[in-house]
Structure formats: structure tokens, C-alpha cells
Amino acid sequence: MTQGSQATIIGAGRVGLKLAELLTASGGRVRFVDHRPVAGIDQNLIVSDAIHLTLEAESAIAESDIVVLSLPFTVAGAAFGSACRRLKGGALLIETLSVKTKPASWAVTLPREVEYLGLNPLFGPELGWANRPVAVIAYRSGPRLEVFLQLLRRTNASLVALDAEAHDRLLAQRQLAAHALLLSLASILRDENTKFPLEVGPPPYHLLLAGVGRMLSGAPETFAEIQTENPFAAAVRLRLIAELERLSGGGQEVLDHLRREWSDLAPRLKPAAETCERLFACPIFPLEMSEYEYRSGECRLARCDRD
Numbered sequence: 001m002t003q004g005s006q007a008t009i010i011g012a013g014r015v016g017l018k019l020a021e022l023l024t025a026s027g028g029r030v031r032f033v034d035h036r037p038v039a040g041i042d043q044n045l046i047v048s049d050a051i052h053l054t055l056e057a058e059s060a061i062a063e064s065d066i067v068v069l070s071l072p073f074t075v076a077g078a079a080f081g082s083a084c085r086r087l088k089g090g091a092l093l094i095e096t097l098s099v100k101t102k103p104a105s106w107a108v109t110l111p112r113e114v115e116y117l118g119l120n121p122l123f124g125p126e127l128g129w130a131n132r133p134v135a136v137i138a139y140r141s142g143p144r145l146e147v148f149l150q151l152l153r154r155t156n157a158s159l160v161a162l163d164a165e166a167h168d169r170l171l172a173q174r175q176l177a178a179h180a181l182l183l184s185l186a187s188i189l190r191d192e193n194t195k196f197p198l199e200v201g202p203p204p205y206h207l208l209l210a211g212v213g214r215m216l217s218g219a220p221e222t223f224a225e226i227q228t229e230n231p232f233a234a235a236v237r238l239r240l241i242a243e244l245e246r247l248s249g250g251g252q253e254v255l256d257h258l259r260r261e262w263s264d265l266a267p268r269l270k271p272a273a274e275t276c277e278r279l280f281a282c283p284i285f286p287l288e289m290s291e292y293e294y295r296s297g298e299c300r301l302a303r304c305d306r307d
Contacts, residue, residue: 005029007066010050010079012038015096016070018125023066026151033057050079061086065144069095073225080106089113092144096120098171098222099229100137104164107139115142118164122175124218129155136161172232179215179223180237186212199285206284
């Protein structure tokens with residue numbers, strides 16, 4: 001984005017605000033369209049429904065060099081249709097959905113001279129771009145899209161170029177599956193019939209517990225979309241269930257299975273194992289010098305050495 005360029009971001013959520021920082025730092029002017037007032041951006045905000053755009057919102061989109069759709073799936077498709085009719089020739093349209101197969105199909109409705117990019121930062125926006133993966137799907141390339149990618153590169157983000165199908169297949173295995181495991185653990189902990197502190201457990205559990213806590217502090221709409229919109233979701237969840245069932249066999253059968261898993265995957269995971277060792281060097285959830293008793297479904301603090 002060059003000095004004086006105009007961008008309109010439809011959806012002033014966390015991702016939209018993060019992209020605004022990036023575009024503003026490059027010298028552009030950013031306006032937002034959102035259905036409600038948003039603290040801190042009042043002067044640059046147009047309050048408008050994303051589907052039924054006000055005249056002011058339509059005008060902002062028509063003047064923009066870059067338009068970003070940072071919206072949930074529930075409104076993204078209809079909002080795409082409303083926005084694309086106002087885009088000027090040579091503009092770049094960016095969508096930030098977590099699943100890409102469906103937005104890829106929308107490209108046929110865009111004017112031919114409009115560029116189109118799918119973007120999926122694989123991290124929470126507040127964590128920053130540097131050394132973190134950002135999936136980029138160039139549905140329709142052009143000079144403005146390349147300039148935007150150069151802007152991303154200057155943040156030291158790691159750009160991962162994929163097509164829509166490859167994106168959804170990869171993220172079903174690495175994001176959707178991980179989320180499904182964490183959500184399952186969250187349900188188990190929620191239904192646990194004990195008042196034992198959640199922090200009591202081995203280090204691998206602590207890692208998962210931290211992940212559960214992180215997920216439950218986010219927007220449930222995002223996690224629901226990842227589970228329901230990805231075309232590979234059902235197959236991956238069935239694979240998870242099948243792998244869990246394999247752990248219910250006889251002792252030797254399970255041991256043989258685990259040995260095969262160890263030999264196939266362990267060499268590739270040596271760096272991950274070393275990272276885990278560093279993480280485990282200090283307690284992830286330190287427990288002060290206390291003793292707990294759990295008998296007959298009741299938990300009580302037996303001893304505490306705190307002052």
C-alpha cells in the first residue's frame with residue numbers, strides 16, 4: 001500500500017484492527033465499516049450493516065484501493081456480494097475467513113479487473129506477525145496483491161502460499177483436529193464431578209489446559225466455523241475417533257500400535273520434543289506448597305504452607 005492509498009475494512013474485529021495497523025503504517029488511510037460503534041476508531045468508522053450498506057459505506061468501498069472483508073461466515077457471503085458490486089477496477093479484495101473452499105468459489109462473481117486474496121493468520125492477532133505463519137491464497141493475482149504481500153513480508157511473517165483446497169485439507173489436520181481435541185477435553189473438565197484444582201495434573205495435561213484456556217477466551221463463532229465449514233472436517237473427526245478406539249484394545253495390541261507410531265513420527269518431532277523439554281523445565285501452572293485429599297467424591301485442602 002502506497003502513501004495516500006485508501007482502504008476500507010468491513011468488520012472492526014481483532015483481525016480487521018490488526019490489518020488496519022499494518023495498512024496505516026505503510027502510509028495509507030483506513031476506514032472501517034461495522035454495524036456498531038467501536039471504541040478508539042470513531043473518526044474513521046462508518047456505522048453500517050455489512051449486507052445492506054449505507055450510501056456512505058458504498059462510497060468508501062467504491063473509492064478504495066483495498067477492501068477487506070473481516071467477517072464471520074454467517075454474513076460473509078452476502079456481504080461479499082454487496083461489496084463486489086461497488087469495487088473499482090484494479091482494487092484488491094481481501095477475505096480473512098478460516099476456511100477457503102467457499103470464498104474461492106465466490107471469485108466468479110467479481111469484476112474481471114479486481115484482484116482477490118484469501119488471508120488466514122494462524123495465530124491470535126494480538127500476538128504479532130513476526131515469525132508466525134500466515135496462509136495466503138491468491139485467488140486472482142495482480143500488482144496490488146503483490147504489493148500487499150511485500151508489506152506482510154516486512155513484518156517478518158512466514159507466508160505460506162496455498163490453494164483453497166490445500167489450505168482446507170492442511171488446516172483440517174492441524175487446526176480443526178487440535179481444536180476438536182481441546183474442546184473434547186474442555187467438556188470432560190466441565191463435567192468432572194470433583195472440585196480438585198484444574199492445575200493438578202502432569203505436564204502434557206498442563207499444555208492442553210493452557211490451550212483450552214486460550215480457546216475459551218476467544219470467539220466461539222470462529223471455532224464453530226472451523227468445525228462446520230471445512231469440507232474435510234467430518235473425515236478428520238472420524239479419523240480422530242478411529243485412532244482413539246485403537247487405544248481400547250489389549251495391552252500388547254496397543255503397545256505394538258504405539259511402537260509403530262513412535263518409529264514413524266518420533267524422528268520428525270525431535271525439535272518439538274526439545275521445545276517441550278524447555279517448557280517443562282519450570283512448572284507451567286506452579287502449585288504452592290499445598291496438599292489435597294480426594295475421597296468419596298470430595299476434595300479438600302489438607303495442608304497449605306503459605307504464609
